[in-house]
Amino acid sequence: MSYKTIVFSFFLVFINGCVIAEDNSDKQGGTVAEKRDSVDADKREAVSSDSRRLPVSYALQGTSTAVVGIAIDKKGYPLETVKAIILKPGQKVVFAGPDEFQIAFKNKKAPTMQLDYRSEKGVITVVIPKDILERPEFKREYARNKSVEFNYAIRINGRELDPPMIIQRDD
DSSP: OOHHHHHHHHHHHHHHOOOOOOOOTTOOSSOHHHHHHHSOHHHHHHHHHHHHTSOEEOOOTTSSEEEEEOEEOTTSOEEOSOSEEEEOTTOEEEEEOSSSOEEEESTTOOSSSOOEEEOBTTEEEEEOOTTGGGSHHHHHHHHHHSSEEEEEEEEETTEEEOOEEEEOOOO
């Protein structure tokens, strides 16, 4: 990947803006879900209302590539920069962020056979197969919802963030 592409990716992160991450640094142990549940209602409402204002990431105009910036706060928590990624078959998403992070698809359900991706020089690319909506494992969900949703986690420093990836057609 070229230097210009990486710089452009980071530029998009700054255009999209950031959200204040919830600070759980004083808690020890427990899963991310347990930590989220233990936050008082006011903080949870502030974070969720900010999340609703985040943009949805689509392929950039004239391209088949969506770009998602991965930001982290001062304490190492991942920050949301998009609330969802909506792609079409044959498109791809480029995640750009810190030198080391992971994308892990959940529930053994991923657009490709690969469930876990590790960044290479701060970048991960996930290509959506052109025939994804015709695959037997996704046909029923697409027929019912007119989209197929993938849950995944962005993992940084042992912490995770999990916006959805949605695959659909123009129709």
